[in-house]
Amino acid sequence: MKRTLRYILFYSALIGVWALLAKLHVWPPYIFPTPWGVAETLWAGFADHSFWIAIGVSMKRMLIGYGISVVLGLILGLGVASNKFLEDTVGGLLVSLQSLPSICWLPIAVLWFGLTEKAILFVVIMGSLLSVTISMETGRKQLPKIYSMAGRNLGARGLRLFLHVTLPASLPYIVTGLKQGWAFAWRSLISGEMIFVSLGLGQLLMMGRDLNDMSQVVAVMILIIALGYLVDGLIFKTIESRLQQRWGLATA
Amino acid sequence: MTYPLRKPGQATLSDHRAAHRPFASHKVDFAAAAVLERSPGIPKLSVRDVSLSYATNSGPRLTALKNINLQVQPGEFLCVVGPSGCGKSTLLHLIAGLHQQTSGEVLVDNAPVQGPGTDRILIFQELGLFPWLTVAQNVEFGMRMKGVSKSDRQARVRDYLRLVHLQQFSDSYTHQLSGGMRQRVALARALATEPDVLLMDEPFAALDAQTRDMLHDELERIWAETGRTIIFVTHNVREAVRLGDRIVLLTFRPGQVKREYEVDLQRPRHLEDVRVAGKAREILDDLREEINKSLEEEYGLEANA
Ligand SMILES: Nc1ncnc2c1ncn2[C@@H]1O[C@H](COP(=O)(O)OP(=O)(O)OP(=O)(O)O)[C@@H](O)[C@H]1O
Ligand SMILES: [Mg+2]
Numbered sequence: 001m002k003r004t005l006r007y008i009l010f011y012s013a014l015i016g017v018w019a020l021l022a023k024l025h026v027w028p029p030y031i032f033p034t035p036w037g038v039a040e041t042l043w044a045g046f047a048d049h050s051f052w053i054a055i056g057v058s059m060k061r062m063l064i065g066y067g068i069s070v071v072l073g074l075i076l077g078l079g080v081a082s083n084k085f086l087e088d089t090v091g092g093l094l095v096s097l098q099s100l101p102s103i104c105w106l107p108i109a110v111l112w113f114g115l116t117e118k119a120i121l122f123v124v125i126m127g128s129l130l131s132v133t134i135s136m137e138t139g140r141k142q143l144p145k146i147y148s149m150a151g152r153n154l155g156a157r158g159l160r161l162f163l164h165v166t167l168p169a170s171l172p173y174i175v176t177g178l179k180q181g182w183a184f185a186w187r188s189l190i191s192g193e194m195i196f197v198s199l200g201l202g203q204l205l206m207m208g209r210d211l212n213d214m215s216q217v218v219a220v221m222i223l224i225i226a227l228g229y230l231v232d233g234l235i236f237k238t239i240e241s242r243l244q245q246r247w248g249l250a251t252a
Numbered sequence: 253m254t255y256p257l258r259k260p261g262q263a264t265l266s267d268h269r270a271a272h273r274p275f276a277s278h279k280v281d282f283a284a285a286a287v288l289e290r291s292p293g294i295p296k297l298s299v300r301d302v303s304l305s306y307a308t309n310s311g312p313r314l315t316a317l318k319n320i321n322l323q324v325q326p327g328e329f330l331c332v333v334g335p336s337g338c339g340k341s342t343l344l345h346l347i348a349g350l351h352q353q354t355s356g357e358v359l360v361d362n363a364p365v366q367g368p369g370t371d372r373i374l375i376f377q378e379l380g381l382f383p384w385l386t387v388a389q390n391v392e393f394g395m396r397m398k399g400v401s402k403s404d405r406q407a408r409v410r411d412y413l414r415l416v417h418l419q420q421f422s423d424s425y426t427h428q429l430s431g432g433m434r435q436r437v438a439l440a441r442a443l444a445t446e447p448d449v450l451l452m453d454e455p456f457a458a459l460d461a462q463t464r465d466m467l468h469d470e471l472e473r474i475w476a477e478t479g480r481t482i483i484f485v486t487h488n489v490r491e492a493v494r495l496g497d498r499i500v501l502l503t504f505r506p507g508q509v510k511r512e513y514e515v516d517l518q519r520p521r522h523l524e525d526v527r528v529a530g531k532a533r534e535i536l537d538d539l540r541e542e543i544n545k546s547l548e549e550e551y552g553l554e555a556n557a
Contacts, residue, residue, distance in 0.1 A: 154397055165382070
């Protein structure tokens, strides 16, 4: 309760200062938007469905791109973790590739796929695949050996060992990886969408710039933050903390 | 009530009657049990000239076990003692089929061990309970893998949790339990799987004296009733004398069999019994020699008697 109150106070103060500065006309509104202007834009955007459509388009890309990279990442990560040769070769390559900002894949994507949906998906996949793979791999490697030994000792082997022991034992690590992958995918998507016309939130953001509409720029930014927070902060964090509590990893 | 005499290989884990009555309050006929353990036949387990070395980061391989020879009769209660780091856990892992020896062979029922099997269940020194499962699900795990029917599993989970006095914790997760309680969960999990050979790696180290005494009694009773073969590793020589038919003392690295001791004191024995203490003192003198060696090597201390 106290925490909620603190949140409310903080954000009211923030918006209050913002409103005050806007009211004082220190800067013109096309440089410094007003809170009510942004609120109006948000309202209008949802009312004429343009925001809903953009959110829908972006989310669809996220689900497809992220979904693909999760499946690929899990397979790759497990493969790399369970084979010394793959670990030395592919593993090293993955780590070095991770220093590449995901938007750097866009030129390749455009050359291969043109200005299409596929190009955007490619950027999203490349943005999150690496982090999913790497956290799968480290999760698998951090997994204490005792669990699989205990499982084998009690008669589990093969697929059953994987399903009943290896997988549940590494679930907390996997979820952390999935969460990180989601954040990376989200960033890659928005940057991708900003660079070429393609509907979606990123494009809406760039449209605000083209129209010199500061209110729209800020409104879309708020949307991007809110959506990212919703998925990351609420969905993933909840799953993560539940798992960690149940697995006894968190000091609950 | 006397228990039907066991012949080697007869009343083992398939003897459900006995297994399903872990709390029967009848007197166990230890004399009959003792006679039968001595009956020679095919050993349940033989370790023949087994050596095992580990690869180390610092170069030369570390010889953990060297030319170990052991024979364990069906239904025998063998205790293994030795200084820390002498390879006791390694030996149990080997018998459990979780490690591969560098040379020599391990035979169970005259057949070479090829990987783990539910006929040999190990209680790990570090327990290896599954944190994502409840206490009851942990105890159930081995039975599930063995394909025991659900109703049987539930009955056995209840019995064995009652045995270790944890029935009211069956829905807790293991990290919500104390160290001693976790040891008891691991014990229940191993017993519930009902193996021929029970390998126990310092299973009672974290228990208070009273709980340990209680579990000594229960373990001895289950052993006498079901005819299981038990290999029990401990630091506590008196505990070894309390429980074992025979005690094997391992030397400090590389682990070799230094000496074997027969314990022919009448059962049930008590930890505080003078005869138990006397036998323990004899073994302790030999053990102390090995411990001093280990201290010298690991800490560079002077041996002190
Ligand atoms: N996986 C491993 N890799 C390398 N060396 C190992 C490994 N496991 C054990 N060792 C070494 O083998 C020796 C025997 O270890 P082991 O765990 O069997 O000893 P122990 O007798 O059970 O000791 P304790 O009484 O302390 O449990 C030790 O010196 C240890 O350093
Ligand atoms: Mg040990």
